Amino acid sequence: MAFTAKILLLGSGELGREFxxxxxxxxxxxxxxxxxxxxxxxxxxxxxxxxxxxxxQALRQVVERHRPDxxxxxxxxxxxxxxxxxxxxxxxxxxxARATQMTMNRDAIRSLAAEELGLRTCRYSFAETLEEVRxxxxxxxxxxxxxxxxxxSGKGQxxxxxxxxxxxAWRYAVDNMRGDRPRVIVEEFIEFDHxxxxxxxxxxxxILFCPAVGHRQELGDYRESWQPAxxxxxxxxxxxxxxxxxxxxxxxxxLFGVEFFIKAEEAIFSELSPRPHDTGMVxxxxxxxxxxxxxxxxxxxxxxxxxxxxxPSASAVILxxxxxxxxxxxxxxxxxxIGAPGAEVDVRIFGKPVTRSNRRMGVAxxxxxxxxxxxxxxxxxxxxxTIRYS
Numbered sequence: 001m002a003f004t005a006k007i008l009l010l011g012s013g014e015l016g017r018e019f020x021x022x023x024x025x026x027x028x029x030x031x032x033x034x035x036x037x038x039x040x041x042x043x044x045x046x047x048x049x050x051x052x053x054x055x056x057q058a059l060r061q062v063v064e065r066h067r068p069d070x071x072x073x074x075x076x077x078x079x080x081x082x083x084x085x086x087x088x089x090x091x092x093x094x095x096x097a098r099a100t101q102m103t104m105n106r107d108a109i110r111s112l113a114a115e116e117l118g119l120r121t122c123r124y125s126f127a128e129t130l131e132e133v134r135x136x137x138x139x140x141x142x143x144x145x146x147x148x149x150x151x152x153s154g155k156g157q158x159x160x161x162x163x164x165x166x167x168x169a170w171r172y173a174v175d176n177m178r179g180d181r182p183r184v185i186v187e188e189f190i191e192f193d194h195x196x197x198x199x200x201x202x203x204x205x206x207i208l209f210c211p212a213v214g215h216r217q218e219l220g221d222y223r224e225s226w227q228p229a230x231x232x233x234x235x236x237x238x239x240x241x242x243x244x245x246x247x248x249x250x251x252x253x254x255l256f257g258v259e260f261f262i263k264a265e266e267a268i269f270s271e272l273s274p275r276p277h278d279t280g281m282v283x284x285x286x287x288x289x290x291x292x293x294x295x296x297x298x299x300x301x302x303x304x305x306x307x308x309x310x311x312p313s314a315s316a317v318i319l320x321x322x323x324x325x326x327x328x329x330x331x332x333x334x335x336x337x338i339g340a341p342g343a344e345v346d347v348r349i350f351g352k353p354v355t356r357s358n359r360r361m362g363v364a365x366x367x368x369x370x371x372x373x374x375x376x377x378x379x380x381x382x383x384x385x386t387i388r389y390s
Contacts, residue, residue, distance in 0.1 A: 003029040005300055008066055010053055011074030012041030014350040014360065015276050015292075018284070019074065020045050022292040026300060031066050038353045041074075056082035063091060070094050070299055074275055076104045076150060077178045094299050095202065095252025099274040102250065106149040106185050109272055117249060119242045119269040122188040122261075133170045136186035137163065143189040146170065147220075148177035157220030159189060190268060192261035196229045197279045199291050200243040200256045201307075203298045207244050210287065210294075210307050212236060214371075215279040219358065224379060225279040226314040226371050227286045232265050239267035246272060255295040278360075279315075285346060285365040286313030311367050314374035316382035318347075318362035320355035326390040327355055335364060335384040338377060343368045345381050355387060 004027035009016050012032040017040035020030045024044070032045035035052050042048040047066075051058040056079035063071065063086055071086065072094045080101035087097035102108040107126050113119040125136035126149065137144050137160065146169040148156040156176030158169045173184045195217070199210035214229030215222050231239070243258040246269075250256075257277025259270040280291040288308040289297070297304050320327075332347060339345035349362040364381035368374040 003027050005029070005069040006066065007031070007070045007072055007299075008063060008068035009033060009041055009045070009072050009074055010059075010078055012039035012045075012048070013074065014040050014281075014348075014352075014363075015278065016041035016074040017044060017350065018281075018290070018292040019072070019276060019295060022290065022296040023300075025293075026296055026302065028296070028300070031068065033062060036353075040351045043351050053078040055079065059083075060086065072275075072299065073100050078104065080104050093252075095254040095256070095274050096250060099250035099252055103272050103274050104150060106147060106271065107183065110185065112249065113242075113246055113269050113272075117242075117245050119246065120238075120267070121269050122190050124185055124187040126183060126185055127170075128183050130167055130170050133166050133184065133186055134163070137166055140186055140188040145187050145189055146173050147185050147187070148173045149183045149185055150178045155220065190261050190263060192263045192268070194229065194262050195270070196231060196239070196260050196262055197225070197277050198239050198243050198258045198260060199277065199280050199283070199294070200240075200247050200258050201294050201298050201304065202247050202251075202253050202256065203304055204253060204301055205303070207247065208294075208304060208307055209240055209243070210280075210283065210291065211309050212239070213277075213279050213282060221358070221360075222278050222317065224314060224316040224375060225282045226312070226375050227282050228309065228312070228371070230371075231262055231267075234265045235262050235267045242267065242269050250274065253298045253301070255291055255298060257291075281348075281363050282313050282315040282365065284315075284348065285344065285367050286310055312369065312371040312374050313365070313367040314371065314378040315366075316364045316375075316378040317360045318349075318364065318382050318385050318387075320357065320359045320361050320387055322355065322357055322389065324355045324389045325353070328388045328390075329362070330386050330388050331384040335381040338380055338384070339366075343373065343377055345377055347381060347385060355389075361387065 012034035032041040083097040211228040215225040366377035
């Protein structure tokens with residue numbers, strides 16, 4: 001069978017699933033990889049591989065078996081040293097092996113942003129012991145935020161308001177880190193007005209931006225997002241300038257999720273993911289081309305004329321509250337019924353084979369005549385979808 005490109009997708013969660021759909025619509029052949037069978041992207045891909053991506057030799061064997069045109073990481077927990085080696089041997093790692101390696105670890109990307117590129121960030125220090133955490137907190141001041149340098153979806157992150165809570169935060173970060181480095185970042189707590197994700201696309205023709213995505217987090221993880229976010233033109237221009245500098249430095253082609261704190265007229269660089277971002281799920285209804293469509297086109301060198309916003313839109317996650325393998329979804333009809341002319345509502349179930357406490361199992365999407373109404377509709381739709389455990 002002829003295809004436009006063979007893609008090895010490293011990570012097969014809900015973001016990988018949507019990317020696989022977008023890539024296959026463009027004629028790509030997708031092999032979805034993850035540490036467990038039946039992951040969401042595997043359900044829509046042409047083939048699959050089950051292995052630990054922290055096992056460098058297993059990763060090499062899979063690459064050599066499939067000989068993909070593009071290696072597309074979708075998660076942080078990958079043996080990035082092997083990606084560097086594979087790229088040096090001629091394999092195309094998206095957007096680049098360096099970008100994947102640097103953004104997998106908060107220490108590398110923060111040092112690049114603040115120390116090499118001179119971007120505005122909060123005060124921060126790194127720590128590998130509890131005593132170093134205490135010293136770092138003196139530098140940042142209290143309250144502060146403690147995060148593992150390698151994690152995803154906010155796991156291991158906590159806000160510390162008193163010195164007595166530093167040990168708990170250190171233990172929580174180490175227990176929830178990814179990889180094998182007991183290292184954390186301790187950063188200044190910024191009383192920001194809101195957070196945004198600036199989806200930034202690096203193409204062969206130049207840099208494009210999606211309208212800013214606002215988002216709300218709980219326990220360090222995204223709960224709802226909306227587009228467009230209310231951001232002053234000055235702060236947005238500064239965010240775009242910083243995003244362009246960092247993605248140009250990282251190189252390669254694809255979509256980058258660049259996060260900022262917004263405080264009045266100021267944009268403060270926070271983090272970056274060299275792949276579609278969870279808060280960007282809203283683009284499934286808000287834009288003519290979703291973040292997944294944009295990532296696929298940029299990777300494959302296909303033209304993107306412009307990024308067009310359909311209208312104010314929002315997303316809200318559907319969460320599990322316990323661990324289970326036998327469960328079912330209820331309330332889909334009730335959730336979809338709240339849509340009306342001029343107020344579109346949709347629900348996407350991710351297809352994860354097991355639930356866990358606070359695990360994202362789906363997302364409700366809504367568009368309306370203004371952002372606040374879209375947020376209300378998405379949140380209500382998400383509340384109406386429940387998980388029944390057997």
